[in-house]
Amino acid sequence: MTSKKELRKEKLQALKHFSNQIKEKERLEAQLINQLLTSERWQHAQVIALYQSMAHECNTKSLLAAAWREGKLVVLPQTGKARQMRFVRVLPTTLFTLTAFGVEEPDSEQVIEKEAIDLMVVPGVCFTLDGKRIGYGGGFYDCYLEDYRGATVSLAFPFQLGAEDDWLSDEHDQLIQKVITVKQEEQR
Secondary structure: OOOHHHHHHHHHHHHHHHOOOHHHHHHHHHHHHHHHHOOHHHHHOOEEEOOOOOOOOOOOHHHHHHHHHOOOEEEEEEEOOOOOEEEEEEOOOOOEEEOOOOOEEEOOOOEEOHHHOOEEEOOOOEEOOOOOEEOOOOOHHHHHHOOOOOEEEEEEOHHHEOOOOOOOOOOOOOOOOEEEEOOHHHOO
């Protein structure tokens, strides 16, 4: 059994290495995003929580554009002290500020309560198909998801998947309802 810290480091290195394989990354991203956009979870959601992807993550810009095109209300996270996170409405004109974590956060004060969010796309570095997740280590999403009742989904490249017994979950870890990935036979 590997520690979460070791797995996080290993998967982050793999993600950063994979981000240099631009054509293959774009091809797999398109498949992941298509699966999400055609899912019932996406189709039925009116308020969607996304995240501003970093270069090594599955690019979420097309999800933002698709949500706006479909008339959905889009919210992105803002983080605070003590693992506090809130989601604020974003528009195509919203400005962003780079945080100390290297993540762009929206300059918006229009907070949307978690009860109003139908679907949350949750980032992470390692997942299991049954919903276990290793994030970036800050605990922001686990704290937020503790009493969130809407649908959750994550997008994972095949190499981000781990086996159910690869690591022990902590008491505060929250499961993701659906982990979308590309099946082995679809990779090529």
